[in-house]
Amino acid sequence: MTQSLGPATARGVLRLGTRRSLMATTQSGQVADRLAALTGRTVELVGVTTFGDVTKAQLAQLGGTGVFVSALRDKLIEGEIDFAVHSLKDLPTKPDPRVVLAAIPPRDDPRDALVGAEKLADLAPGGLVGTGSPRRVAQLRALRPDLEYVPIRGNADTRIGKVASGELRAVVLAAAGLGRIGRAAEISQFFDVADMLPAPGQGALAVECRAGDADLIDLLGLLDDPRTRTAVTAERAVLATLEAGCSAPVGAYATDDGHILSLTAAVVAFDGTRSVRKSTAGDPFAAMELGRELATAMIAEGAGTLMGERTH
Ligand SMILES: NCc1[nH]cc(CCC(=O)O)c1CC(=O)O
Structure with missing residues (x-):
C-alpha cells in the first residue's frame, strides 16, 4: 500500500496537460473522458500554469495567445505530460516540428455570441459593447455603426461581469467557450456566420502529442473528426497565407459535407466600412490549397492593405 507506483507512464496512465482555467479544464476533461471511453485507458489531468496566465496584460505585446x-x-517535450488539448483558434499557424496534431475532435458551435439583456439590433444607440477582438469589432461596426466598442481583456467570467455590473450593455464571446464554462444561458443572440464570420478554427479543439510518440499518435487518432479537420485546415490556410495572426481582422469558416468543402473568408477594415470577402468550394482532400488560393485571391483584391491599416 505504501509502495511507490513509479512514474505515471509506467502504470499506463496517460497524462493530459491542461491550463487551469475553467474553459481549459472542461475541454480537457471532455477529451479525457472520450479517450477513456474509447480505449479503456486511464487519463490523468495535469494542471499547468502558463506564462500567458500570469501576464495577461502583456498578451498583446507577446504576440497573442500562442504563449x-x-x-x-x-511540458510535452520535457516529458512531464503525454498530450495536451488546446483551443484550435489559439494555435499559431506555423507548425512546431516537435509536436503532432494527432486529433481534431468534432467541432462545437463555431458562432460568436452576444451576452447581455438584448439582441444587437435592440441596443440603444451609443451603448457600450465589449470585445477585445479586432475581427469582432470590425464586423460589429458593419452591423451597428452607432454603438461604442470597448476593448476588454480577461477571462470570460470577468468579461461577462462587466455586463452584470452595468459597465457594458453587452459583450461578444465565442459560443463554444461560453458553453464550456456553463454560461450559455446568458447568450441573448447567436450571430449567424454570414453576419459575423468566426475566427479560423473557432469552436474546434486541437489534441497534440510528441512527434515521436507513434503509439499515442495512433491512439489519439481515434478522437479525430476528418470533416472538422478538413474545414479548419482550409480556414487556417487562409490565415497563414494572409500572414495574419489571431489578433488580425480575419474571419474564415468552412464546412465539409463529406464530398464538398465550402469556405468563406473575409478581411474587414477596422471601421467596418470596407471588406474583402470571398467564397469557394472544392475537394476536401485539397483543403490546404483551397484556403491558400482563396487568400491569394483576397490579397489580389486588397486584403493586405486592409489588414495593414489596423495592425501596423
Ligand atoms: N482567444 C481566447 C479563446 N480561445 C478559445 C475561446 C473560446 C472557444 C473557441 O473559440 O473555440 C476563447 C474565448 C473567446 O473567443 O470568446
Whole structure:
C-alpha cells in the first residue's frame, strides 16, 4: 500500500496537460473522458500554469495567445505530460516540428455570441459593447455603426461581469467557450456566420502529442473528426497565407459535407466600412490549397492593405 507506483507512464496512465482555467479544464476533461471511453485507458489531468496566465496584460505585446500553447508544448517535450488539448483558434499557424496534431475532435458551435439583456439590433444607440477582438469589432461596426466598442481583456467570467455590473450593455464571446464554462444561458443572440464570420478554427479543439510518440499518435487518432479537420485546415490556410495572426481582422469558416468543402473568408477594415470577402468550394482532400488560393485571391483584391491599416 505504501509502495511507490513509479512514474505515471509506467502504470499506463496517460497524462493530459491542461491550463487551469475553467474553459481549459472542461475541454480537457471532455477529451479525457472520450479517450477513456474509447480505449479503456486511464487519463490523468495535469494542471499547468502558463506564462500567458500570469501576464495577461502583456498578451498583446507577446504576440497573442500562442504563449498558452507554447508552455504546454514545452511540458510535452520535457516529458512531464503525454498530450495536451488546446483551443484550435489559439494555435499559431506555423507548425512546431516537435509536436503532432494527432486529433481534431468534432467541432462545437463555431458562432460568436452576444451576452447581455438584448439582441444587437435592440441596443440603444451609443451603448457600450465589449470585445477585445479586432475581427469582432470590425464586423460589429458593419452591423451597428452607432454603438461604442470597448476593448476588454480577461477571462470570460470577468468579461461577462462587466455586463452584470452595468459597465457594458453587452459583450461578444465565442459560443463554444461560453458553453464550456456553463454560461450559455446568458447568450441573448447567436450571430449567424454570414453576419459575423468566426475566427479560423473557432469552436474546434486541437489534441497534440510528441512527434515521436507513434503509439499515442495512433491512439489519439481515434478522437479525430476528418470533416472538422478538413474545414479548419482550409480556414487556417487562409490565415497563414494572409500572414495574419489571431489578433488580425480575419474571419474564415468552412464546412465539409463529406464530398464538398465550402469556405468563406473575409478581411474587414477596422471601421467596418470596407471588406474583402470571398467564397469557394472544392475537394476536401485539397483543403490546404483551397484556403491558400482563396487568400491569394483576397490579397489580389486588397486584403493586405486592409489588414495593414489596423495592425501596423
Ligand atoms: N482567444 C481566447 C479563446 N480561445 C478559445 C475561446 C473560446 C472557444 C473557441 O473559440 O473555440 C476563447 C474565448 C473567446 O473567443 O470568446
